[in-house]
Amino acid sequence: MKSWRQPSILPGFGLTLGYTILYLTLIILVPLAALVWRSTGIGWDAFWALAFDQRTLLALRVSFGAALIAAAINVIFGVVVAWVLVRYQFPGRRLLDAIIDLPFALPTAVAGISLAALYAPKGWIGQIFAPLGIRIAFTPLGIVIALIFVGLPFVVRTVQPVMAELDREMEEAAATLGASRLQTLTRIVLPTLVPAILTGFALAFARAVGEYGSVIFIAGNVPYVSEIAPLLIVIRLEEFNYAGATSIACIMLIISFVMLLIINMLQMWSRRRYSNV
Amino acid sequence: MSKVASRYRDPASETLSWRLILILLAVAFLGIVVVLPLVTVFYEAFRKGTGAFIAAFDEPDAIAAIRLTLTVAAIAVPLNLVFGVAAAWAIAKFEFRGKTFLVTLIDLPFSISPVISGLVYVLLFGAQSYLGPILKSQGIQIIFALPGMVLATIFVTFPFIARELIPLMQEQGTGDEEAALSLGASGWQTFWYVTLPNVKWGLLYGVLLCNARAMGEFGAVSVVSGHVRGLTETMPLHIEILYNEYNFAAAFAIATLLALLALVTLALKTVLELRYGDEIAAGRKH
Numbered sequence: 182m183k184s185w186r187q188p189s190i191l192p193g194f195g196l197t198l199g200y201t202i203l204y205l206t207l208i209i210l211v212p213l214a215a216l217v218w219r220s221t222g223i224g225w226d227a228f229w230a231l232a233f234d235q236r237t238l239l240a241l242r243v244s245f246g247a248a249l250i251a252a253a254i255n256v257i258f259g260v261v262v263a264w265v266l267v268r269y270q271f272p273g274r275r276l277l278d279a280i281i282d283l284p285f286a287l288p289t290a291v292a293g294i295s296l297a298a299l300y301a302p303k304g305w306i307g308q309i310f311a312p313l314g315i316r317i318a319f320t321p322l323g324i325v326i327a328l329i330f331v332g333l334p335f336v337v338r339t340v341q342p343v344m345a346e347l348d349r350e351m352e353e354a355a356a357t358l359g360a361s362r363l364q365t366l367t368r369i370v371l372p373t374l375v376p377a378i379l380t381g382f383a384l385a386f387a388r389a390v391g392e393y394g395s396v397i398f399i400a401g402n403v404p405y406v407s408e409i410a411p412l413l414i415v416i417r418l419e420e421f422n423y424a425g426a427t428s429i430a431c432i433m434l435i436i437s438f439v440m441l442l443i444i445n446m447l448q449m450w451s452r453r454r455y456s457n458v
Numbered sequence: 459m460s461k462v463a464s465r466y467r468d469p470a471s472e473t474l475s476w477r478l479i480l481i482l483l484a485v486a487f488l489g490i491v492v493v494l495p496l497v498t499v500f501y502e503a504f505r506k507g508t509g510a511f512i513a514a515f516d517e518p519d520a521i522a523a524i525r526l527t528l529t530v531a532a533i534a535v536p537l538n539l540v541f542g543v544a545a546a547w548a549i550a551k552f553e554f555r556g557k558t559f560l561v562t563l564i565d566l567p568f569s570i571s572p573v574i575s576g577l578v579y580v581l582l583f584g585a586q587s588y589l590g591p592i593l594k595s596q597g598i599q600i601i602f603a604l605p606g607m608v609l610a611t612i613f614v615t616f617p618f619i620a621r622e623l624i625p626l627m628q629e630q631g632t633g634d635e636e637a638a639l640s641l642g643a644s645g646w647q648t649f650w651y652v653t654l655p656n657v658k659w660g661l662l663y664g665v666l667l668c669n670a671r672a673m674g675e676f677g678a679v680s681v682v683s684g685h686v687r688g689l690t691e692t693m694p695l696h697i698e699i700l701y702n703e704y705n706f707a708a709a710f711a712i713a714t715l716l717a718l719l720a721l722v723t724l725a726l727k728t729v730l731e732l733r734y735g736d737e738i739a740a741g742r743k744h
Contacts, residue, residue: 185554185555186552187552189632190639191551191552192645193547194551197548201545201548201560205560205564208616209566209567211582212613216574216578216581261480261483262487262488264480265484269477269481271481279727280488280724282724282727283496287495287720288673290694294706295495295499298706299494306490306494330492349470352470353470357469391572411573411574414577418681421586438569441566
């Protein structure tokens with residue numbers, strides 16, 4: 182009979198694996214199961230009606246739409262930032278590198294009130310745009326700004342290590358063979374970075390979809406316009422509408438799991454690509 | 459430093475002017491997106507003078523919020539630390555079927571919205587749940603009380619330490635432990651004197667990140683807190699209340715504390731990366 186684990190002389194496997202599974206089950210799996218179980222108690226028709234009413238659909242659209250735009254902007258600037266940090270030497274590079282992680286470390290509520298103050302019509306950035314008739318805070322545009330803030334490190338930190346490992350001889354060979362720098366970058370460098378960029382995009386997107394703290398202060402939270410899905414869950418909970426909250430949460434969870442699956446597949450794909458080189 | 463100014467033109471690199479443009483673009487982008495919000499926190503906190511700043515802390519509710527934040531982190535972080543070490547030992551030192559799946563499950567909280575992380579506990583322990591009436595009859599309150607807030611924080615920071623330790627311990631293999639065991643050390647001795655010293659910097663790195671998130675968590679804790687002033691308000695929740703009362707100076711004053719925590723975390727993290735880069739599974743961060 183083939184054993185499910187390889188023999189080892191190290192002790193403690195049963196204890197540590199048992200504890201890991203117990204803790205995981207109690208903290209993560211049972212509560213999640215409670216969510217799924219409660220949603221089945223709602224019944225199909227009621228669930229459908231709750232999940233696809235106008236306000237929920239629009240909230241989901243705001244969440245996913247803003248997350249998509251923010252992740253796309255982060256990919257463009259994140260790749261530039263990573264490239265500058267990996268390839269160029271200049272004073273202050275270390276500091277710039279360290280600062281990338283600030284959105285990870287800064288509590289979301291702090292980021293939220295600060296961004297709201299910054300982009301409000303009287304804030305430092307808001308007052309530049311106010312005379313042009315552009316309002317950023319308290320509109321969907323503000324949501325995108327907040328999501329750019331939270332998503333940036335995901336793109337930079339995913340792309341950066343891959344860039345650092347790039348084989349410069351390939352670029353030199355391309356240059357020797359007469360390729361312009363732009364040709365080398367778009368045809369040699371960029372294709373190798375695609376898996377990392379896609380992973381970074383997916384991570385930033387996944388984080389942005391569920392983001393709550395940094396968004397609610399700057400969003401304005403107007404139903405049907407600038408209301409994100411996590412906020413709608415909170416509102417339903419405050420109305421004691423548990424079925425409503427549960428159904429929105431279920432839809433978001435399903436989409437998150439699909440995202441997780443895609444991220445894992447991207448990582449497997451990129452690993453295969455690199456191990457073949 | 460001199461590479462930018464170098465006259466030599468490397469054909470496998472961008473021209474000097476392009477380099478400068480890209481550097482300026484990166485600096486401008488990070489300046490607007492990351493640095494300005496940080497500066498704003500301190501600017502707004504002191505805009506009404508140091509008196510208003512200090513007054514924000516001279517308040518029982520603020521002190522209670524700080525104390526609760528520290529309490530929640532002091533319970534949640536050690537629990538996740540024990541879990542992280544146990545999970546890393548089982549996953550990194552042994553080969554068994556279903557390992558990849560287990561790692562995926564550990565990463566799960568990262569892809570769940572903080573609001574949902576709080577909601578699941580409300581559904582499990584709240585007054586409307588099946589457990590709710592039983593808990594109530596026993597006089598146990600979980601939701602809208604400390605236990606719920608600790609649980610939500612544990613959920614959100616669940617993977618931090620484990621996912622820092624697993625790749626690190628995998629990289630180190632089992633050779634050291636096997637040597638110690640064959641020389642007669644007990645299992646505990648091996649762990650305590652061989653494994654732990656090998657991973658101490660990675661462990662500290664994970665604890666730092668876990669703690670920063672635990673103290674700063676907003677969405678998950680907000681859902682289970684019930685917002686009882688002075689009782690179930692952590693610092694981020696207190697900031698929200700002050701902000702919604704248009705008491706901006708006080709809100710930003712409390713926010714500076716959390717911003718300082720973030721800066722200290724970043725500084726320590728950078729020092730760890732520079733000094734012990736090889737000993738903290740770099741390259742697989744976050």
